[in-house]
Structure formats: structure tokens, C-alpha cells
Amino acid sequence: MAVSPDARALAAVDLVKTYPQGRGKAPLRALDGLTFEAEQGTVFGLLGPNGAGKSTTVKILSTLSRADSGAAFVAGVDVRRHPERVRSAIGFVAQKQVSDPMDTGLENLVLAGRLHGMRTAAAKSRADDLLDRFALTTAAGRQVKTYSGGMARKLDVAIGLMHRPEVLFLDEPTTGLDPEARAEMWAEIERMSREERMTVLLTTHYLEEADRLASRLAIVDGGRVVADGTPEQLKSELRGDALVIEVHEASDIPEVLAAIGRIGALRDIVADGRTVRARGDDGGAALPLALGVLDAAGLAVASATVSRPSLDDVYLAHTGRSFAAAQAHSADAPAPSPQSTAKTEEVAS
Numbered sequence: 126m127a128v129s130p131d132a133r134a135l136a137a138v139d140l141v142k143t144y145p146q147g148r149g150k151a152p153l154r155a156l157d158g159l160t161f162e163a164e165q166g167t168v169f170g171l172l173g174p175n176g177a178g179k180s181t182t183v184k185i186l187s188t189l190s191r192a193d194s195g196a197a198f199v200a201g202v203d204v205r206r207h208p209e210r211v212r213s214a215i216g217f218v219a220q221k222q223v224s225d226p227m228d229t230g231l232e233n234l235v236l237a238g239r240l241h242g243m244r245t246a247a248a249k250s251r252a253d254d255l256l257d258r259f260a261l262t263t264a265a266g267r268q269v270k271t272y273s274g275g276m277a278r279k280l281d282v283a284i285g286l287m288h289r290p291e292v293l294f295l296d297e298p299t300t301g302l303d304p305e306a307r308a309e310m311w312a313e314i315e316r317m318s319r320e321e322r323m324t325v326l327l328t329t330h331y332l333e334e335a336d337r338l339a340s341r342l343a344i345v346d347g348g349r350v351v352a353d354g355t356p357e358q359l360k361s362e363l364r365g366d367a368l369v370i371e372v373h374e375a376s377d378i379p380e381v382l383a384a385i386g387r388i389g390a391l392r393d394i395v396a397d398g399r400t401v402r403a404r405g406d407d408g409g410a411a412l413p414l415a416l417g418v419l420d421a422a423g424l425a426v427a428s429a430t431v432s433r434p435s436l437d438d439v440y441l442a443h444t445g446r447s448f449a450a451a452q453a454h455s456a457d458a459p460a461p462s463p464q465s466t467a468k469t470e471e472v473a474s
């Protein structure tokens with residue numbers, strides 16, 4: 126990919142990063158030649174399942190970690206050569222809460238401003254603006270430990286914005302938030318990039334989040350970018366409709382695959398759990414055909430849908446597995462919990 130870093134707010138060029146895995150084990154190649162570029166004033170999304178390499182990329186771009194090889198530029202600055210210049214140009218909202226739970230929201234913001242060299246009065250004024258913007262003014266004098274998850278997350282983003290960064294890194298900004306708090310955060314990220322022309326690098330494992338917020342995105346898998354473009358471009362590159370058939374019994378899947386495979390109009394047929402996905406130029410015509418062959422084979426169908434291509438279909442086309450399956454099977458996927466189960470369901474939809 127031809128990258129002209131000077132003109133780009135963000136560029137990663139052939140980044141490689143390995144992590145040692147302990148004695149006797151081969152190092153883990155977290156980044157394997159990852160390359161992308163993002164223009165100034167846009168929201169660029171890095172979309173990938175757990176363990177794809179998104180956080181490692183953000184850490185390298187934000188100078189928290191060093192690549193083994195390759196180059197990275199932020200606001201036109203080489204992160205390896207001038208890390209201090211990069212640090213003053215960026216805001217970084219990590220996955221973990223950065224605010225001090227024992228301090229108030231206002232105190233946290235003013236402290237962040239002071240750490241960036243702002244005078245107290247200027248920090249206070251900026252903090253008041255941000256509290257207002259994130260609808261936190263009435264909670265400004267309360268200790269952060271009394272905040273809801275959504276409020277604490279908004280405060281973290283506000284902390285990242287205190288020094289008016291050119292580039293903001295948002296590492297999975299809505300993980301763990303309830304749908305209402307997530308929608309509020311999305312609206313705020315959209316407003317921020319629109320009104321302030323700030324460049325935002327957003328990492329996410331929510332397909333819907335990437336689709337809605339990113340003006341361009343890179344799909345990351347196994348430490349590489351497997352596809353990039355606008356969400357619309359990526360989806361329109363896939364011809365035809367997506368057909369998804371779910372059966373009641375996973376043991377029926379081999380027979381379902383065999384039956385669906387006999388329909389000439391369907392291609393890219395893959396199974397995932399109790400679900401079979403396929404593509405066809407005219408999904409509306411293929412659906413009754415598929416239901417007909419399954420009925421004739423005595424296979425009970427739980428649900429069947431036809432839809433325009435989604436980012437899940439894009440991921441499937443480039444990696445050979447559905448996003449939900451990659452997420453569920455990733456080595457780093459947390460043990461099933463109510464929250465992680467909900468995540469899996471969400472990306473699957």
C-alpha cells in the first residue's frame with residue numbers, strides 16, 4: 126500500500142510485533158505486517174475479534190509499546206523518532222478506567238489538564254465545557270465511584286479530550302456498556318468528529334459500532350488487515366444476498382450442508398453451530414428453494430432469513446469464518462459470562 130505519512134493523520138506500515146510466550150514456546154506474532162492509513166478528521170475503525178491485534182496496534186501508535194519492525198505515524202510524526210511529540214498530539218482512552226474513583230469527576234478532569242501543563246483556571250474551564258458536553262455537570266461534584274458504568278466511561282473520554290488532542294484513540298469505548306449508554310456514546314463520538322474535525326481511531330469488536338461510526342475501517346484478523354474501505358464499499362464488494370438458515374439440531378448440519386450444496390444458485394456455504402450461511406444473487410428466489418430441499422430431506426428449520434450483505438458477511442468472505450464464531454473461539458475470549466454471552470449474541474445479529 127502506498128502511504129504518504131505526511132498527509133495522513135495516522136499510518137501504520139507493515140507493523141510486526143511478537144510477544145514472548147515463556148520458556149520452550151514460540152513467540153506469539155500479534156501483528157504480522159499490519160498496514161493502514163487514515164485521513165485527518167475522520168473516524169477510522171479497527172474491527173476484529175478478541176486477540177486480533179487491535180490493542181497492540183493502538184499501543185504502538187500511542188507510543189506505549191514498540192513494534193519489532195515496520196513504521197507508524199501519528200499526526201504526520203514518526204512515533205519511534207519523536208514519541209514525545211506524538212504524546213502531546215494524542216488523547217488515549219484505554220479499555221480500563223483511568224479516572225480515580227475516590228475523586229470527583231471535576232477533580233479528575235482538572236488533574237488531567239494539569240498533567241498536560243494547563244493552568245488551573247484553564248483546566249477548570251475546559252473541564253466545565255466537557256462535563257456539559259457529556260451531560261455530567263450535575264454529577265461533577267460526586268466521587269466517580271458513585272457513577273454508573275456509562276458515566277464513568279464518558280468521563281474517561283472527557284479526560285482524553287482535556288488537552289484538545291489532534292488524534293483520539295478510543296480502545297473499545299463501549300465494551301460493557303448497556304444499550305442506552307452505548308447509544309449515547311456513539312452519538313457523542315459522531316458529534317466530536319463532526320464538530321471538531323478530530324481524527325478518531327476506534328477499535329471495536331462490535332460490527333454495528335464499526336458500521337455506524339467509522340467513515341473507513343480496516344478488518345483485522347490474525348494481526349493483519351484483511352480488508353479495508355468504507356463500510357459501504359466493503360459490503361458492496363460482496364455480490365448478492367446473504368441467506369442464513371438455522372436448524373434445531375446441530376447434528377442435522379451435515380445433511381443441511383449436503384442439501385443446500387445441491388442448489389446451484391447458492392455459493393460460499395459455511396456452517397457455524399446450528400446455522401448455515403450461503404450467498405446467492407437472488408436471495409428471495411433461493412430461500413423457497415432451500416426450504417423446499419430441507420423439507421424434502423425431513424430437516425426441521427428453526428429460522429431462515431435473507432438480507433443484504435453485512436459486515437459479518439464481509440468478515441466471513443475474507444477470513445472463512447463468521448465474526449461471532451471468531452469471537453467465541455478466539456484464544457483470548459473470556460470465559461462465558463452474562464456479559465460475554467450478550468456480546469456474542471450482539472455481534473451475531
Ligand SMILES: Nc1ncnc2c1ncn2[C@@H]1O[C@H](COP(=O)(O)OP(=O)(O)OP(=O)(O)O)[C@@H](O)[C@H]1O
Nearest residue numbers: 144153155173174175176177178179180181182457
Ligand atoms: N503483553 C502481552 N504479552 C503476551 N501476549 C500478548 C500481550 N498483549 C497481547 N498479547 C497477545 O497478542 C494477541 C493480540 O492481542 P491484542 O490485545 O492486541 O488483541 P485485540 O484485538 O486488542 O483483542 P482484545 O479485544 O481482546 O483487546 C493476543 O493473542 C494476545 O493474547
